[in-house]
Amino acid sequence: MKTSNPVLARLGQAAERERSAGYAQPGQYGYGQPGIPQQYPGQPGSPVAPAATGTMTLDDVVVKTVALLGILGVSAAAAWVLVPDALLGVAWIGAAMVGLALGLVIxxxxxxxxxxxIAYAVVEGAFVGLVSKVFETRYDGVVLQAVVATFGVFFVMTMLYKARVIRATPKFVKGMIAVMAGLFAVMMINFVLALFGVNTGLRDGSPLAIGFSLVAIVVAALSFVLSFKEVEDGVRMGLPARYSWTAAFGIVVSLVWLYLELLRLISYFQGDD
Structure with missing residues (x-):
């Protein structure tokens, strides 16, 4: 089964190698080797039979996604309560760096x-909790609004994808990957410059900042289409069940990104307490 998603294609190739490795290679069990009787798994001196594993299902992905969101939520709440205000800045920057590193590795x-x-969910949860605390302290009620808006957008995108109003065509996938890569680069440059006190105007509540956030929100919402397509293709390709964790990771990343962008956008329209 072919897929237009390059990440999933790579995982599919890895899974195929796993499946191939689970079967005997020519001569592994004594076939074609003079003087060596044919052996079968379980016999003395024979290779151990590979453990049977199930294949990825939609239910697997749903369960893993809910589990990761639960872990993320608990971690966010713990960070909100346990990290003192004096350490908020250092803590959220540290969590952001570690979360980014884990996300790239995955x-x-x-x-x-x-x-x-799972480690990513814990670290990213701490990051989300700390950032949310900063925003909630300054803009009362903004966190709840952002959470409701995030899941509202997720529900709408799920319905649109299910109704095939939006399709993950090869051209759409390539375009989305290019746009997301570009946005990621801009955000990273802006983040680094902000650490040195340089204001690019992308995150200060100006019309430019509002426009940038709106673009990021649209792209984050459309990224769910890639995640849904990844799940569909993974199930059809018969990937091993543990790859449902990777699919769930993709959905959680999109949810966190969308939440943070909505949190920031909503804050632009609220006055300081």
Whole structure:
């Protein structure tokens, strides 16, 4: 089964190699080797039979996504309560760096790694909790509004994808990957410059900042289409069940990104307390 998603294609190739490795290679069990009787898994001196694993299903992805959101929520609440106000700045920057590193490792890994995905949810939860606390302290009620808006957008995108109003065509996938890469680069440059006190105007509540946030929100919402397509293709390709963690990771990343952009946009329209 072919897929237009390059990340999923890479995972599919890795999974195919796993499946191939699980079967005997020529001569592995004594076939074609003179003087060596044919052996089968379980016999003395024979290779151990590979453990049977299920394939990825939609239910697997739903369960893993809910689990990751639960972990993220608990971590966010813990960070909100436990981290003192004096350390908020250092803590959220540190969590952002670690979360980014874990996210990149997971995204470019050729193997599904549930432990890394769970670790990402913990670290990203701390980051989200700390950032949310900063915004809520300054703009009362903004966190609840952003949470409701995030899941509202997610529901709408789910319905649009299910109704095939929006389709993940190869051209759409390539375009989205290019746009997301560009946005990521701009955000990283802006983040680094902000650390040195340089204001680019992208995050200060100006018309430029509002426009940038609106673009980011639209792209974040459309990124769900890539995640949904990834799940569909993963199920059709028969990827091993543990790859459902990777699919769930993609959905959670999009949700967090959308939430943070909505949080920022809503704050632009609220006055300081």
């Amino acid at each position: 995204s470019f890994s050729r193997m599904a790694n549930p432990a890394l995905v």
